[in-house]
Amino acid sequence: MEEPGSNASSAVTVLSKCTVFPDRKSTLGDLKLTISDLTMLCWHYIQKGVLFITPSLPSQTLIPHLITSLSKTLSIFPPLSGRLVTDSNGYIYITCNDAGADFIHATATHFTLTDLLSSPDIHQAFEQFFPFHRKLNYDAHFSPILAVQVTYLPDGVFIGVAVCHAVTDGSTLWNFFNTFADISRGVTPLSRIPDFRRESILNSKVAVQLPEGGIELAFNPDEPLRERIFSFSREAIQKLKSRVNHHRTSPENADVAELISKLSDDTQLKTVTRNGSEMEDVSSFQSLCAMMWQCVTRARKLDGSETTTFRMAANIRNRLEPKLGEYYFGNAIQSIATCCKVYEVLNNDLTWCAEQLNKSVREYDSVVVRRVVENWEREPKCFKLGSQDGALLLMGSSHRFPMYDNDFGWGRPLAVRSGGANKFDGKISVYPGRKGGGSIDLEVALAPETMALLVTDSEFMLYATSHVSQIWKGILLC
Structure with missing residues (x-):
């Protein structure tokens, strides 16, 4: 290299x-x-x-x-x-x-x-x-x-x-x-001491089976991509969340649900759904993911009969029983996949898409984590990264990571960026917005023709901020 x-x-x-x-x-x-x-x-x-x-x-x-x-x-x-x-x-x-x-x-x-x-x-x-x-x-x-x-x-x-x-x-x-x-x-004492213990079910007695031809990527790193930052303010995300959860309510409870959504900040609230059952509200982040799924799928112009997958990298430190420590050193992530037909994602409303993601996340508990471990031990291999069918979205990183807390002694960062590693059509990295308060930035990599259509999608751009002067002035004023 x-x-x-x-x-x-x-x-x-x-x-x-x-x-x-x-x-x-x-x-x-x-x-x-x-x-x-x-x-x-x-x-x-x-x-x-x-x-x-x-x-x-x-x-x-x-x-x-x-x-x-x-x-x-x-x-x-x-x-x-x-x-x-x-x-x-x-x-x-x-x-x-x-x-x-x-x-x-x-x-x-x-x-x-x-x-x-x-x-x-x-x-x-x-x-x-x-x-x-x-x-x-x-x-x-x-x-x-x-x-x-x-x-x-x-x-x-x-x-x-x-x-x-x-x-x-x-x-x-x-x-x-x-x-x-x-x-x-010069901060003392240091508060985030890594935990090196290896005592969970993730510590397997099975050795990985590497490909006979050697280690290689499962995607083409030279495929043409257009990468862009989309910023979502707290207010825009709360509007999305309110829209999603408002449509889940029965008519007689709609006004109450809308008021609760406006007052909430992703607490574990419950909504009376359209069929009369109680369910926890779809979160702000899941609402944002649902919109990304719909809008990118629409921009890709896929055949309606194809299957599209939305994957979220999930921290399983708290999903395992017994739980891993907050500062457990190593990988403690698994991929939560939600699969639907393209026509389902495009023909149903945003609430339906958000409910599919919400269901996948809610059901991903310690039992599912253990099942994934058992499946891997039956076929111990590397996870293939990439979108072989052109219909995948993979959401990595987290808006909860303290990226803007990295003050080396001369102030907070102006921006967070990634390199060219692990980039393919459909890779999204989520960052906290620099303003904090629940704002989110998405670093999105897409095929150029898909990105060109996404930035002209009126529904998407109603919530996203990507105007040059707005972003740059916002960074300078923060």
Whole structure:
């Protein structure tokens, strides 16, 4: 793999690269990869990063400070400075051998904050602000599990992280990121200590069966995509939620239900449905997902008889019995799939789509988690990422992750962005909105022709904000 800045056409120049070691020797033993970890081996590393205004400290002071902060952070997260190893029985472990993480200092002098943020379309330069472009998770046998790249712009700085997805999920990644920022800022004591215990049913005695031809992606990473940020204010999302739940009520209870919806903030309220039964309200997020499902399916112009699938990556820390700790280190996610015919998604109203998603989420309990584990043990293999039929939407990440809490000592981030990893037609990453208060940003990757139709969908754009001046002015004023 070529490093950013290693070719003449690159917009990024690497100034230095070093290996950062933990400031204390690890005493943590080998950690066996769990079922949730092993399914990720055929994916790319996670790439997530945050964009800031220029710090007051000069780079010759800040870079050594960040390296020292990373060294201290690695002592709290020993697996991130280790490597993957496979034993003679085919079991894969993280060996916490203090082999270190990569740290890259780079510049991108041709891009200002305005260049990067003034359009709702994702600027292509962001891909170069991350290390380990298209590196597969299995490669952590031979490469660092973690790499950090700090890229200086004329008026800002981007901190990008690439980490092996077979070692961490989003919850663990942002716990690391927040801890890194806290240490840089001098916060004591640290409150988010990772839990390395391996005592759940996810810790299987079955070894993964890797493809005979070797590890490879299940999708084409070179397929043309258009990526765009859509912002949804708290008010817009609450209107969506009210619309969904209002249509579920019986006529005599409609006024009461509408009032409750306006006053609520996703508490566990119950609605009297159209058939007279009681059911918990569809959440704001499920309402937003339902609209995405309908509008993207409409824009794709699929045949009505085809099957369309909406997948949500679900944190199962609280779904398991007994529960995993909040700061459990590793992957604790499973995919909740809702499948319908295209004509069902398009011919029914938004409430119907939201109810299908709500039903899938409500039913995904500890029993279902265990069933997924048992099914995997009968056929232990990697999970194939991608949309082979062009009818999939996959919602990853979470609006509950504390992405904007990453203050390294010079203020909150201006924006959160991902790299080119694991991108395909239908991949959506959800982020909290920078304003907070229940606002949400969606980073959406679609085929160019699908995106072109989506942004002209009047129903969708009634709720989404993607006007250039609105987004950029909003970021500057926050």
